[in-house]
Amino acid sequence: MRAWLLDQFEGLSHLHLVEASDPQPASGEVVLDIQFAALNPADRYLSQGDYPARPPLPHVLGRDGIGTVAALGPGAHQFKIGQQLLILRGDTGVNRWGTFAQRAAVATDSLVIPPDGWTPQQSAAAPLVYLTAYQALTQWGDLPPSIVLITGASGGVGVAAIHLAKAMNHTVVALSRGSTKRQKLLQVGADHVMDPTQANWPKELLERLADRRVDLAVDNIGGPLLPQVIQTMAPGGRISLVGRLAGPVPEFNTAALFFRRLKLGGVAVGTYSRPQAHAAWQAVVQLLAQTGAKPLVDAVFPFDQLPQAFQRLADGPMGKILLKIGI
Numbered sequence: 001m002r003a004w005l006l007d008q009f010e011g012l013s014h015l016h017l018v019e020a021s022d023p024q025p026a027s028g029e030v031v032l033d034i035q036f037a038a039l040n041p042a043d044r045y046l047s048q049g050d051y052p053a054r055p056p057l058p059h060v061l062g063r064d065g066i067g068t069v070a071a072l073g074p075g076a077h078q079f080k081i082g083q084q085l086l087i088l089r090g091d092t093g094v095n096r097w098g099t100f101a102q103r104a105a106v107a108t109d110s111l112v113i114p115p116d117g118w119t120p121q122q123s124a125a126a127p128l129v130y131l132t133a134y135q136a137l138t139q140w141g142d143l144p145p146s147i148v149l150i151t152g153a154s155g156g157v158g159v160a161a162i163h164l165a166k167a168m169n170h171t172v173v174a175l176s177r178g179s180t181k182r183q184k185l186l187q188v189g190a191d192h193v194m195d196p197t198q199a200n201w202p203k204e205l206l207e208r209l210a211d212r213r214v215d216l217a218v219d220n221i222g223g224p225l226l227p228q229v230i231q232t233m234a235p236g237g238r239i240s241l242v243g244r245l246a247g248p249v250p251e252f253n254t255a256a257l258f259f260r261r262l263k264l265g266g267v268a269v270g271t272y273s274r275p276q277a278h279a280a281w282q283a284v285v286q287l288l289a290q291t292g293a294k295p296l297v298d299a300v301f302p303f304d305q306l307p308q309a310f311q312r313l314a315d316g317p318m319g320k321i322l323l324k325i326g327i
Contacts, residue, residue, distance in 0.1 A: 003101030005058040009049035023105035025073030032067030036124035037099035065099030066124040125295040125320035129156035136240035152220030154181040167287035202231040227252040235260040
């Protein structure tokens, strides 16, 4: 099979498209012919050595994907040859070879049937970002209808968080830099859209919200934006920390947290057990069915254009970037 192999933990420039041996299914595994795979920032972090996992090299990245069953290992007879299956968050692309290849061996407890009415592209785009958004929105317990702020709202987790927050009856404030993206985010479901490059955006937001403040923030960006997000928080507010696309957070006065008793908490889908991941996925699918929202795909790249696909991801897509691998 053809596969993109990573030969050093020194960045995406060390990816090479090569011929590799087909995977063989072990007990409790199936081999999928991959149709579409989705890119995630975590793939880049792993390639740079900026991720907890250190799989043996060479390694195949790619955590999301959809494909058809090509081979069954012992104990995998709940599935059948030719069946289309979707990969949930697990070891795929982390500690074992992932989906940037024509075939991948996947544990059966990391597989689900794609949701009814979704295209293969929509299905491939969904698992990691929607599970991440769901954890970010629910890790603090059940919230009554609240003000939810989402940074980096045009990215994969950002769009997923808008979809899920709206299905949970929250009022959504979305932050995004591009004017075209901000218009699209209103169509996606955001109630308010702000430009984070404008220095006075926290003050403008508080004016829009009148006597209310943000109850929960989903921060995909980090960096200098986080102290600004803190300015908008209500007493007892919570911030779910998802990403660090803008780099380290600069020094700020921690007293900004004290007197409103703000809480910050990291989001890591890898902490879900397999049963928890399946339960969260079922909740995601049910929430999206309530509103009719579906994953948003920005662009689909041919298999041999993975570097170009990662460049599009770095440029800031509107939704998810996919790699088309099979039919």
